[in-house]
Amino acid sequence: MKFFTAIVSLTCISASIAAMDVKGSFDLIDTDMNGWISKAEFENLFATFDNDGDGQVDVTEFTSHFSVTGMSTEGSVYVVFFVDQNSDLLLDTTEVSNFFTSIDFDGDANLSYNEYASQMYSFLSQLQIAGAEKVEWNELFDNADRDTDGNLTPPEFWLLFSAADADGSGLISEAEFITYWRNKTLATKDRAKSMFGKLNLDEGEFGSDLEMSNLYDMFDYKGTILVSKEEYEIAMINLFKQVMVDVNAQLVSEFYSPNLDRHVVFNSIDANSDSKISADEFTQHRSSSDTNGDKMFSLSEFEHYLVNQGSSLKPAFYQFIFLDANSDGNLNSSELAWPFAKGDQNRDGQIDMDEFNRAINYLEDDILVAAKASPLIGSILSASDVNGDNYYTADELSSITAVASLDGRGNIPKAEFVEFWSQHTGLDKLVSTQLFSAFDGDKNGISSFVERLAAFGQFDSDMSGTISVEEISRGLLSIYARTMRGKLLETSLTLQGSFNVTRSFYETDRNEDKVLATDDTEILFQSVDNDANNMISAGEFIAAFANSGLHPTGAQYLFYRLLGNTFDTSLNQQAFDSSITFLDSNGDGRVILQEFTAEWADILRELADASFTGSRTALLFNKFDTDKTGNLTYREFSNIFNMADTNVDGLVSQEEFKENWMRATLEPADRTVLLFTYIDSDTNGMFGNGQEKQSLFESMDYGDNDLVSYDEFQNSLLKLFARHSLHDQ
Structure with missing residues (x-):
């Protein structure tokens, strides 16, 4: 019966999801159309809902305005309940502000589309769960309404819960209630436990005359001495909201360390x-x-x-x-x-x-990002937990991601999965891409149902055949951690490729005297200069090092390193010969194998360091690419640096930039100062006037198409990184 009810409810909620225009509602709030919802825009929206100007938004005002998003009236009421912290069914500016902060994952006082969409989809997931449970709630009401008049008298109200009194003591223990509530509804154990806490107004067992009287008054909010079905449904949805807040808070709290001093x-x-x-x-x-x-x-x-x-x-x-x-x-x-x-x-x-x-x-x-994503993921999981036991079969888990399938056969292309997971969890697309990789066993860009079954099987650490919430949490957290650091190391290994330092030494030693000097680099220069124009382009340089096993990005890094602080785009013989200078640790004009090996070890460490920073700047790029085109417009590009303007004076000082950039990337202070010096073109210690931003944008826009692509952005920062490393020599 529960499974059938869940399927029916899922069908109804699917219609609600299809009806709600999440992107349209985002654009409605984003009045300056910059791809972000600022706190002011968010608060202004609620101010427009306040029809009577009393500083508060009631349920009627909210639902009438929010209906333009396609959200059902019941869904809009649920949003009110969720934002309404003091349960007075009125939204004030403090509650709206607190709600904004709670869904602002990265704490930058702006909501990206993913941050906004993930909360909306979370509401829809919770409504899906509530919709399934509502059928059971109403069945309880109908069974208790003995005179079938559509209202519950106090004795009838007690019948809602009396069956939970398994030992006939007249009081209901927590264990009795959990068993009863899970049997009668689709609630998981943690939701049933939380519901008991909401109904049980004092500690201990539930069901005393005073408790039932107080609880009855709470349901009878119209004060008619009868609880109508409408009052009952609203009260139950409100209680459900409070339960979800408790469950979500518990999930989030697991990521915090309040005892850490x-x-x-x-x-x-x-x-x-x-x-x-x-x-x-x-x-x-x-x-x-x-x-x-x-x-x-x-x-x-x-x-x-x-x-x-x-x-x-x-x-x-x-x-x-x-x-x-x-x-x-x-x-x-x-x-x-x-x-x-x-x-x-x-x-x-x-x-x-x-x-x-x-x-x-x-x-x-x-x-913090993982913590805020946790309840969103929890909502997705709960909607698929058919029997509410907090354990999942591989089939149940695979059905979650199958929602992203458009072909009806459970096959999910990478782009669809990444879009689905990013919007439903608020996580960056890099993280969603990494998760997809875990579900794409044959790496063909399509995740099949069979591949997802196999992937979820890896979460079953105790090999029990079912996967607990904790196993899922750790499995997803592991993928997230490896994305935030492991992916960076994969990048650094990719940068190094199969490069063999010793082999490279002997390949460079053209006269075979076991010493590198300018006569070797002159011969090498001529062999790399394919078009014989006495200049080596980046393409020629990268192609030459590809034969040595150095990944193209690593070769490009070395090319930038040799260019030094010039703005040249090609290497001349002198710049090429400078490789001897930075490899020659004792300054005798000659490089032996030991020096070559030792200096290359430093270079490879630089590559690993650069790749770490590169992954962090990739996250920045994705965050500010608000239209998700893979390119930054000038406005999107400017926002990367505007975020450092902590005193909101329209300019970014060196100290503001240092604190923001070093925290975001863990870059060292000296390299951060170098970056600031580069972008502060008028050297006044402040960055942000229109000309500086425009000049920086144009310097990264190699294609001269008024857009900065991902590769252009990353290569520009890689060049700055390499210049700094050479500057240190």
Whole structure:
């Protein structure tokens, strides 16, 4: 019966989803049409709903205006309930502001389309669940309405719950209610438990005369001494909303670490109390938790280490996957050293409290996105949990993503999946793309039903045949962490390709004297200069290094490095010969194999560093590409830098830019200052006048088509990265 009811409700809700124009409603609120909803635009929308100008929006005002989005009246009422924090059925500016903040994933005081759409789709998913449960709620009402007059008297009202009193004590325990409510409705265990808490107005068992009287008064909000079906339905939807808020809050809370005191942690690592953390102190502190002495951290050791510092399990798990570059389930010394290297942003070999805070903020920014996405994903999952047991078969899970299939056979193209998952969860398309990759076993760009079954099977860590919510949560969090860091490392490996340093040395040593000097580079220059114009273009350079196994992006990075701080687009002989200079560590004008190998190790580390930054800037590109065309218009491009204008004066100071850029990318201070110096073309210490933005935009618009493509954006930043590395030599 429950399965049939769920199918019927799903069909009805599908019509509601089709009816609501999510993109149209976004555009309606985005009055300046810049692809973002600002907090002011959001609050102004609600102000226009306030027909009588009393500073509050009631249910009637809201539903009459919100109907233009295609949302049903019942759906609009649910939105009111959700935003209405004090349950007075009136929305004030504080509640609207708080709601905006709660769905602003990245905290930039603007809603992207994905952020907005994910909340709307979450509402629709919750309405789908409520729609399924509403059939059962109404059945309970009809059974209790003994005189069939469409109203419940106080004795009839008790009949709604009396069957839950399994032991006949006259009171209902939490366990009795959960069993009863799950049997009578489609509620999961956590929702049934929360519902008990909402109905049970005092602690202990539920059902005393005082409780029932108070509960009856709450349902009888019209004060007629009867509970009509309309009152009952509204009260149940309101209770359902409160339950969903509780469940969502629980999901989000798992990602926070309220007991983590940063100063206490910092001081515990700072063994000599000099207000600086050295590399030795950092290593020593972590090694103290290496319980088996193998100089590596297992997941359990790492979680134990962070939990002892006040972290919750979810953030600890995320950090472990984030740091586990080779995905072997252990953190080795190199992986454990990486956070110190990235945290030391002023490169003085120590981490001060400001750097420590920035590094923690960086991880917490990622975790905050995962936290806010968690209840949205939870809503999607709950809608597919047919029997409400909080466990999922592979079939149930695969049916979630099958919604994105347009061919009716369960085959989902990459573009459709990425669009579906991004809009329903608010996650960046990079993350959605990575998730799709997990579901596309044969990597043909199409995810079949069979492939998704196999992929979800990997989440079944205890091999029980069903997948718990916790297993799903960890599986998805793992994919997210690997996207945020693992994808970057995949990029860095791609940058290096199959490059062999020793082989490259001997290939460059044209006179075979086991020493590299300018006579070798002169011969090499001529062999690379295919068109014999005494200049080497990027294309010629990349093609030459492809034979050595260096990935094109890595070769392009090296090309930019050799160009140095010039604005040339080709290498002349002198610039090409400069490769000897930066490889010649002892300055004798000759490079032996040991020098070559050592310097190339640094270059490859630079490539890994550049790829890490590249992934972060890719997220920025995707975020500000609001029309999702794969190109930035001038307006979209400007918004990347406008976000750093924290005092909203229309200009970005060097300090504002440093704080924003370093937090977003974990870039070191010196390279961040270099970037600012580059964009601050009039050198007045402020960036933002129209000419500076236009000049920067045009410098990245290689194609001269008034658009900056993804490749143009990334290559421009790669060039700046390479210039800085050469500047350090």
